[in-house]
Amino acid sequence: MTNMFQCGQCQRQYKRLDHLARHVRSHTQNRPHKCSICLKAFTRTDLLKRHAASHANTGSDQSATAHRLHGVDATPNRSQAQSPNPNFDVNLLFSDFPDLGLVSGSWTTPIPTTVPFDAAIELDDMDLQFLDTYNTTADQNEPASSTSNQIRAEAFRNFQWRFRPSVNDHAGAEEHNLSLPEAIDTTSPESRNLSKSVSSFPSVELLDTLVQYYLGSPMARTDSYIHTPTFDPNTKRPELVAAMAAAGAVLTLDPALVKLGYAIQESVRAALPEVWEKDNSLIRDLQLSQAFLISLELGMWSGYSRKAEISESFLQPLVTMLRRDNKFKKTRYLDLSLDPNLDDVSLEKAWHTWIDMEGFRRLAFRMMHHDAKSSMSLFASPLISYAEVQLHLPSSPQLWMATTPQQWKQAVLAQGSPQKLTLFDFLDNPEATSAPDVAVDEPLSREAFLSCVWGMAWEYIQTSSLQRAKPRRWNDFVTTTRRDELSKLLSHFQMSINISAPTTANLELLIRLELILLHLHTPFEDLQLFAGIEGPEQARSISPAVHEWARGEAARKAVWHAGQALRLTRQLPPGTIRDFTAIMVYHASLTFWVYGLVADQQGPARAQWTESPGDLAPPIVWLDELDGLLLQRFLQLGSGCPCINSLSERGEVVGVPLSSPDQVMEIVSEVLRANFDRATRPLLVEKLVQLVAGLQRSSRGAEGGEV
Template identity: 35%
Template sequence: MGEPVRVPATTTLTTTPIAPDQAQRLFQCSTCKRSFTRVDHLTRHVRSHTRHKPYVCQVCTKGFARVDLLKRHVAGHSAENANKNKRSTTVRASRVIQACEACSQNHLRCEDEKPCSRCRKKSIECRVATPSAFDETEVNAAQDLLGLSSSFTTPADAHDTIEGLALLNESHDDAIGTSNDAPSSDRSEQEHDSGAIMPPPSYSHDDFTYDSTMDMEDPLDPLLSSYLRNVLPIESVFSGHASPKGPMDTHLHWDMDLNDLDLRLLDQYNVQAPFNPTTPSTDNPSADQQISASESSDEVVVRAEAFKNSVWRYLPQSNRDFAAAEQPNLAYAETARVGSPHGAQLISRRATQERMQQTTRDKLLTLVIKTTTPANMARIASSFPNIELLDSLIQFFLTSPFLDAQSWFHLPTFSPSKLRPELLACVIAAGAISTPDVPLRKLGFALQEASRAGQASAFEEDNSAIRSLQHLQNVLLQLDIGMWSGISRKMEISESFLQPLVTMLRRGGRFRRSSWKNIVPTHEDKGVTLEEKWKKWVNEELFLRLVHHAFEHDRQSSMALSKPPLISYSEMQLPLPCPDSIWHAVSAESWKGKMLSNPSIRSRPSPTDCLLDLSHLNQHEHASPSFLYMVWGMIWEYRQMAAVAGKSHIQPNNSLILSSRHQELTKYLEDFQVSSSTVFQSSKKATHVVLQLLLLHLNAPLEDMQLFAGVEGAEEARRAYPALKDWVITSAARQALLHAGQLLRIAGELSPGALRNFNAIAVYHASLILWAYVLLKRGIANNRRDTSSVVVCLDGEESLDSRRFVTLDQGIPAIRGRAASGAVIPISDTDGILQTLVAMLKNNHDSLEGSCPPLVDNLIQLMESLRSATK
């Protein structure tokens, strides 16, 4: 070790940078090059190298490197226990002045006598470091720089704050001296050496200038000592080769010299409260602050209130039995139907020749009575609908174009008398709910509840019913009614009970291709043989179409409610349904002729095959909708990945995966449009609606927009704003806007009464895109103003202007609507846009009061509330 040297004020130290306004560090240690502003600090620091302890306790002869630590130690000796604390054994005045290199490298105690006992025992050379180490003379020389004597003392209260660290450091020095290689006498001496418990220190901010590298020799605090010895033994951490000296040195000489820290930032607390609400904040604006730039909190609250009564919010109440509350509607008054302006629509709409029999009505009434409360039995039995009304409702169900019952019910073999009461009640309920007559709708919802209760009893009475065709048809029809009822309770029940149906089909092997029989007639089949083969084929096809209808229901409800689909696209291995021309064959002979004239029926592809080979789209009429519903599973997965990546801090790493997946799905749908162009010319408009809704979901986070609109309250609306603010400036947002316009164009071309159920929710999603896009654009402070005056009709044919709008954000987006005047409405006019879409939904149904289905009425009210909240 060398002498202390004076460091010029301009010198930059390697350990800690010197601030321009910091006091000059004039005193530097020649061993570790550490500098200090005061010479007494340097003196204390030098003792950490020399292990010199000039201050000795007169009671127990224990040595200390600092006088304040000695004073604190002596204060612990009381008059009554002074004799007890004196050591009976021989103690040394202080630690060894300098250890040999072998003991120093292994953190072990050494002796003044050289060679030391450890080196003699190990038969190794006992070498001492070169004579550059500090000695007493050098310490005194450092003190003499300011005219200090060797008895220089520092104020005791200047170091109160670090007494705990001094105790810990000394315990470490003592511990490393009690290793297995140390002499036993030293070990016993060390174990005997302990200090008294010191009084709690008093802290002084002005004197917080302690240098942590100084030697600390006070005994361990009892609690800390117990922890270190019992839980974390010091010997196992610091002894021997497990803790080599150098870069891995774990010596507890912590640097706590606060002269190296700039604590002037605390000065502001002397003039103001640290957490005063008026103190300026440098934090990034929160979601609440961000959303306040675009809209007031009142608007968010109004939107949240609008959703409380919508179909998306159901709050169960324990004091009401909703199923029993609908039972009085089963007592249908005949005058209600006769006086209804819509009663004529139930006349002369027949799909089958067989009429309902009295025995069939009695079975239906028996089921209803079993599921009602005793208080309602007498009234229902006396006022239950007659045969004519029930039969008319069955025919209305079979012939309604927007129910599409003929796609999975076989009309040539349909017989009300052969249906189970639960299924018959549900068929009548579906027909009644589809009428524009309000009393009939109430009757339909009450029959659906009776069918649901009766079905549960049937499953309990006979567990094999879960594989029965009619029971499964009844469950699926109940789910259809509930999902599109517009009643939040029924919608939630339908969403919940879809899983049992999917489980029944999956456990029954209905998703596997090997479970289906390929029944094909031959030229020799005639008479009874042909009739039996036809009925077997019908039963097989009924099951097949049931599974495909369940798959369609699962996909449509997933898109409508933004919930995970329950049927995986990878498990759809069953074949596609047969062509409708064969399905509607009225007899066995007709079926035989059509089957033999169509050889391709023998090898029908599965939905998975259609996904992998687009050539099937032009060869099978059911391939196109199956393909789109299969793709929805992939789009849902992509949307979940995008939602998680948007909340992650490693989004740049995921951007490549998401962008490539987005491009792949977009290409899937573009290839679909090209491959099925001929099919689209004659296909149903519903397929077009599904396609545009898929593209809309692919480019827009509909779930976040629902939150932003207020479906889960004002707080969630504010949380969803930051992510949507980043989305609205992308080309994907403008692409979603274009698909929303195309969806509205197709919806406006649907036949009267068709804007219901899934189609009505698709229109609502399109309106939500238009509304949210405008509202989010208003909230962007640096929104670029487009100087182009070209109006881009989103619901018009695709053009160069629409492409330029999507790619370059040029043009004024607008919709033309279905109004006779053909006026163009810019989407910035949210009031006019929502008013136009509300009129579209209303005009698709009769203008009479209550003619709109409940779901459409609820969506209209919701859109009106959003329009009022953003005026």
């Protein structure tokens, strides 16, 4: 049999792909298989199994020590302390993912081969081996260092935004897995290596199932920018279909399919710039822009730092393409006027023309939404200015979701001549979309509203940072006034949202709103430095500024908004705390952690928490409950003991004070873990759980006196 696989460095050839993968590790010194007990690494799984058996024989299996929370016993006036909102029907929210038959093998084998295959395809070293270089499991053991600052720095080492490039990270690392030419030249050297790839490539049925799963997933919300009634994968560009299949694979949370999804995503991201370079006219193609945005969204929330950094940088070209085509200006879009006497052919042509135009407008809003979420997550400047988006708000769902030209015509004629609102009109009056003569897509418009407000909030954050650095040069009157204006605007917007029967979309909007308010009162970059994201030296240098912040009213308002974000997060249905929502939970938890750690060490602040007239216990202030008198006293005077809710082992609601940051972080970690009813969680969520656990460990040492 001909040696099909060749090493790219020494040109040595092998008959089997797993042998080549093992050989490549000898060049890179990469040992991906680690023992979960002693962390010793091996290049082969059989060596790891043999080593693990030696642990079992010597009885070295370790049991975890149970950690019990000790809180302030009290029963608040609340309903459903940690249960999801009863109005949600989880069975309706999630459609069952079909049995793909992965165990018995659902991969096609169009080309005969003598290479033996494992019937239970798991996409490990035999395929997608480039993923072995990714750190998919962080170290669960406590670092050797005993100081809290070093423990914090270690917790951030493998965090989402910290990419440390290596020689194994390059664009072609996975081309041999998924890049298949349209025609195969069996005489070329490259084609001799395609037999295994073609035979193990997913079937058309599987890819179609993944596309349908993506279209039907309530978490993806594809109907907000992809016209699903006319979507036919056989007539769409292959780049768009591939990107959607990748997104569907990632949404399943099946380990094998997730690996496949990210491999397809990488191929799509790398292929699209080449398509545009070959034909520059395609930069105005809607489907290619949609495919590129999907690939960037997947990369940003993947949990892989390399993919996140590439997605951040590659968003700029897409923004530029739409910006130069005036897709953020209302003048680029024609007004909708329909002749009721059009014949069927002309009506269908007018319908498809409107679909393309509306598709670009919705894509622009989707990009703005993604840009704002990325900015909040990375704590970096948005690429799209709120002042440049001068679009009319998206058309109503009745028009967008019409399945036939006749149904679309009836919807157009039924709504008459509705008032056209721009994003600026919505910012001026957050209740404008509720007017009877307005027909817009309210969920998408509300997302755009918060994206604009985040841009304004970011301006305030930057100005406030400059004012704190040079307080004698800059007066804080202007910045304080701006913060108050934005707070009032968000309060007005909050009242316009119906919270009597909250949907997942509305809950996420409200969490995002609370997070913006949190950032208006928090020097979040300082908090991350204090937590150790840039190492112990930076943590020590920023400590005085963080202590100063913790003494003020702004810090108390920040933890209040963090508590509200936690309250809303607990109401989300299972499986929805992922991607940006998980990042928002982390921001809230870090605010809790820093405030509890710092304020607990300060004499005046601690006295306000623990002392009360007549040596009575201080009143409990529930941060994850609705507003009340005790809360207002805490916000304005600092009196009371700020707590969040937890459930005791007996099922009773108890209060956990912020002065116990390790217990607070345990509660936050449990919120993230409990949202997924099975062992598999998205990698980003898993990394956040591990980061929270690292901060929890460091707070135990800090409570002993080191901050």
